[in-house]
Amino acid sequence: MRLRFWGTRGSLPVALGGDGVRDKVRAALRRAEGRSFPSEAALDAFIEGELDFATSHGYGGNSSCVEIIGGDNTVICDMGSGLRELGQQVMQDYGPGQPRRYDVFLSHVHWDHIMGLPFFAPAYIPGNEIHIHGCHTVMEDAFRRQQSDPCFPVHWEDMGAEFAFHQMQPGQKYRIAGFDIAAIKQNHPGDSYGYRLERNGKSAVYSTDGEHKQDSESETRQFVDFLAGADLLVFDAMYSLADMVSVKQDWGHSSNIVGVDLCHRAGVAHYCLFHHEPIYDDYDLQRIHQETRRYAEIMNQGQPLQVSMAYDGLEIEL
Numbered sequence: 001m002r003l004r005f006w007g008t009r010g011s012l013p014v015a016l017g018g019d020g021v022r023d024k025v026r027a028a029l030r031r032a033e034g035r036s037f038p039s040e041a042a043l044d045a046f047i048e049g050e051l052d053f054a055t056s057h058g059y060g061g062n063s064s065c066v067e068i069i070g071g072d073n074t075v076i077c078d079m080g081s082g083l084r085e086l087g088q089q090v091m092q093d094y095g096p097g098q099p100r101r102y103d104v105f106l107s108h109v110h111w112d113h114i115m116g117l118p119f120f121a122p123a124y125i126p127g128n129e130i131h132i133h134g135c136h137t138v139m140e141d142a143f144r145r146q147q148s149d150p151c152f153p154v155h156w157e158d159m160g161a162e163f164a165f166h167q168m169q170p171g172q173k174y175r176i177a178g179f180d181i182a183a184i185k186q187n188h189p190g191d192s193y194g195y196r197l198e199r200n201g202k203s204a205v206y207s208t209d210g211e212h213k214q215d216s217e218s219e220t221r222q223f224v225d226f227l228a229g230a231d232l233l234v235f236d237a238m239y240s241l242a243d244m245v246s247v248k249q250d251w252g253h254s255s256n257i258v259g260v261d262l263c264h265r266a267g268v269a270h271y272c273l274f275h276h277e278p279i280y281d282d283y284d285l286q287r288i289h290q291e292t293r294r295y296a297e298i299m300n301q302g303q304p305l306q307v308s309m310a311y312d313g314l315e316i317e318l
Contacts, residue, residue, distance in 0.1 A: 001202045001318040002069040003232070007062030007082020008310040010209075010238045010253070010275035011112050014061040020281060027055045054282035060312025063112040064208055064275060066234065070199055071178035073101040077195065077206045077234075082312060083116025091121050099127030103177040106134035107208050108192040109142035117143060118152050128161040133168055133176065135183055135193045140165045168193075184226045186210030187219075188252035196226060202318040204232040205268075208275045212254045212262060220262075227266035231318045234310065235259040237273035237292075256292040263296075263305050270306040271296070272316065285309060 007013075028051060037043040047056045063080030074090065076083070094100065102122065107113055122128045132139055140163075147156045168174060170183045170193065180198040185191060187210055194207035205227055212223060227233060238253035256273055263271045273292060276285055289309035296305045308316065 001197070001199050001204060003204060003234070003316045003318075004067040004069060005065075005082075005310050005312060005314040006067060006086045007065035007078075007080040007116070008059060008274055008276055008312055008314075009061055009063050009080075009112075009278055010236070011063070011278050013063050013081040013112075013115075014278045016058065016061065016282075024055050024058075024282075027051075031055075052286065054286040058282040058311070059276060059285045059309065062312050063115065064107070065116060066206060068179070068197060068204070071103075073103050073177045075177050075179065075197075076102060076104045078107055078113045078208070079104060079116045079120070080113050081116050081119075084119040085312075086116075087119070087121040087123075096125050099125070099129070101129040101131065101177075104130065104132045105181070105183075105195045105206070106132055106136070106139060107194070107206070108134075108188065108190060109136055109139060110190070110209070111146075113209075114142060114146060118147055118154060122161060124160045126160040129164070130161050131164045131166060133166045133174075133181075135168050135170055135185070136191070137167065182226075184223065186223075187212070192252070194226070196230065203230045204234065204318060205230045206234045208234070208236040209252055210236055210254060211252045212258050220265075224262060224266045227262060227268055230266065230268045232270045232272060232316060233259070233263055233266075233268045234272045234274045235262075236275040237288075238275050238277050256288055257295060260292060260296045260299060260305065260307075264299055264303065267303060268305070270308065270316070272308040272310050274310045276310070 031051060062082035064078040065080045065082030065086060066077040067086055068075040117123060123130060144156045147154060168183050170185045174181045178199060182196050183193045186194055192209040194210060196205045236254050237256040237259050239255045259271055293307045296307050
């Protein structure tokens with residue numbers, strides 16, 4: 001099983017502005033002061049080896065979209081703005097002449113998680129099948145509204161692919177696209193659902209847009225049991241712990257610190273922070289990543305926890 005991240009931001013897509021580019025250029029020039037680079041290879045080695053990630057790369061700006069590779073079809077968790085680039089890659093790899101099936105697992109129908117579909121090239125190609133799985137009864141209605149007047153010029157009926165919606169029930173196990181899959185309800189306005197995907201002895205949990213307050217042990221234990229022994233948790237770590245329990249309480253999102261605590265309780269091997277706050281720049285996210293790793297090390301009770309920060313383009317192999 002391999003996960004490829006196409007969109008990792010929460011609430012809305014963001015773009016690096018001119019001031020942000022200038023800050024990165026300034027930081028890189030400071031590090032390179034007095035240096036010369038006799039070749040492109042030497043310059044690349046400096047960028048990769050001596051610049052921090054926030055300066056040399058960045059975390060990206062697309063909203064939630066994660067591809068799960070290794071099953072029978074193209075499997076996708078959420079259809080945020082990152083879905084557009086995923087579709088472009090599919091078209092490059094396979095072209096329009098090879099019909100494919102896409103199985104999508106939808107956490108919920110808020111805009112940042114469905115906005116990519118109108119820009120997903122495979123959705124316009126006859127012969128393609130797009131199967132959308134989720135626990136909400138309003139899935140089809142939400143997509144149709146998104147492409148109705150005056151919101152979008154291409155109506156739902158004008159898309160070329162064949163669509164099917166499949167209602168799932170939390171707590172039940174399903175066999176879909178070569179994966180064993182189960183869903184769990186999460187605390188979020190309008191409800192959200194996390195998914196556990198298992199294949200060939202490997203397991204990944206995709207859990208975004210859920211507020212895990214940990215003030216109810218029975219609710220926390222239910223989620224810990226859902227995570228138990230997972231190889232990877234992709235987790236909504238949108239807020240700091242201080243924000244989550246104060247000014248942004250009941251907004252439906254968790255913190256980086258809560259994610260560590262849940263992983264240690266559940267015996268999760270790899271924790272990936274996801275659904276990043278749109279006001280955070282790359283340096284903010286890098287600092288949060290470092291702080292989360294330090295907290296995980298402090299809380300280590302004989303179970304080392306690998307901590308990653310999701311970014312557009314990241315791939316994790318299980």
